[in-house]
Amino acid sequence: KQEVTxxxxxxxxxxxxxxxxxxxxxDSAIYNLQWFRQxxxxxxxxxxxxxxxxxxxTSGRLNASLDKSSGRxxxxxxxxxxxxxxxxxxxxxxxxxxxFGAGTxxxxxx
Amino acid sequence: xxGVTQTPRYLIKTRxxxxxxSCSPISGHRSVSWYQQTPGQGLQFLFxxxxxxxxxxxxxxxxxxxxxxxxxRSEMNVSTLELGDSALYLCASxxxxxxxxxxxSGTQLSVL
Numbered sequence: 001k002q003e004v005t006x007x008x009x010x011x012x013x014x015x016x017x018x019x020x021x022x023x024x025x026x027d028s029a030i031y032n033l034q035w036f037r038q039x040x041x042x043x044x045x046x047x048x049x050x051x052x053x054x055x056x057x058t059s060g061r062l063n064a065s066l067d068k069s070s071g072r073x074x075x076x077x078x079x080x081x082x083x084x085x086x087x088x089x090x091x092x093x094x095x096x097x098x099x100f101g102a103g104t105x106x107x108x109x110x
Numbered sequence: 111x112x113g114v115t116q117t118p119r120y121l122i123k124t125r126x127x128x129x130x131x132s133c134s135p136i137s138g139h140r141s142v143s144w145y146q147q148t149p150g151q152g153l154q155f156l157f158x159x160x161x162x163x164x165x166x167x168x169x170x171x172x173x174x175x176x177x178x179x180x181x182x183r184s185e186m187n188v189s190t191l192e193l194g195d196s197a198l199y200l201c202a203s204x205x206x207x208x209x210x211x212x213x214x215s216g217t218q219l220s221v222l
Contacts (some may be wrong), residue, residue, distance in 0.1 A: 034211070043114075044211075045213070091153075097158060098143075100154075
């Protein structure tokens with residue numbers, strides 16, 4: 001059974017600081033890894049999707065890396081802003097099913 | 111382009127009742143998946159449908175069922191509700207050949 005772990009569970013940083021969010025998974029036989037953002041009481045918004053054959057993906061201030069062999073992914077958010085405050089979830093896909101981590105709740109202080 | 115629409119947004123039921131939740135995917139999307147989100151268990155996969163066929167199912171009791179219609183709209187049903195079924199139920203859709211998921215805002219179910 002796939003287990004996905006996210007560390008830390010919560011993070012509070014001043015505006016402008018770079019954010020580093022970690023995700024690990026136990027079974028490396030994944031199809032892809034996705035990072036999502038969730039605002040309180042809302043659904044999830046897809047941020048980045050990394051195919052199993054890829055090493056990283058970038059979108060604006062966001063960069064995600066994937067090391068499938070070690071079962072790790074890292075999401076970097078550069079120059080954080082108060083609007084980045086949310087819960088960030090990583091998920092690995094296998095057989096049309098996503099297994100999610102518990103998330104990292106980020107607070108960016110103005 | 112309209113997003114994934116879930117109805118109703120909120121629902122209050124009592125133990126023993128049954129409930130049906132609806133999900134309309136983005137136009138052109140043929141895959142619909144359902145997830146349960148609770149504070150204790152996080153996000154857990156319920157089932158996934160593509161062209162009216164269930165391709166995978168999570169580890170939930172048989173009280174949880176779903177279906178997909180020819181227009182890709184999907185419903186999930188929970189029978190004999192229990193207090194522990196209180197959760198945010200999220201549905202997501204994706205386009206053929208694209209793994210990126212688009213989620214709806216969810217249905218918040220409270221079982222009293």
